Amino acid sequence: MSHKIAYRNLPQLFLKARGNLMAHFKPILSHFGLTDQQWRILRVLDEYGQLEPRELCDLCQISSPSMAGVLKRMEELDLILRSPVSGDQRRVSIGLSVAGDALMSDMAPLIDLQYQHIEQTFGLAAMDELVAMLEKFNLLAEESVEHVTFK
Secondary structure: OOOOOOOOOHHHHHHHHHHHHHHHHHHHHHHOOOOHHHHHHHHHHHHHOOEOHHHHHHHHOOOHHHHHHHHHHHHHOOOEEEEEEOOEEEEEEEEEOHHHHHHHHHHHHHHHHHHHHHHHHHOHHHHHHHHHHHHHHHHHHHHOOOOOOOO
């Protein structure tokens, strides 16, 4: 059988790796009643603080229509707060609520412990190398990779 594409299926490998990695964290998310999307939002808000929805979409890799629904549900659960952006009433900023911040404090030791287990399996050097390679890949892919043109 002849393969029509010469390169490995990199997107499929990334998806498989993501699935394998998330399998280690899903029990923690489930224990706290969170979806994967809710977790991504909480994690990013914990790291970056107040953000606008479009920034959350980009950092969490969630589409704008999906983000609107997830944020509505998270607001109903009192995990986030919406605040108007000073000087522009059309814009809002999203941040962790007191309950959202407390949830992150409860989850953080478990998330860190799971990362320690992963690090013990693969080694600190391999984990550091993986993070560095992914950061480099994402940076170059956004800025430097030429796109195929169509005639």
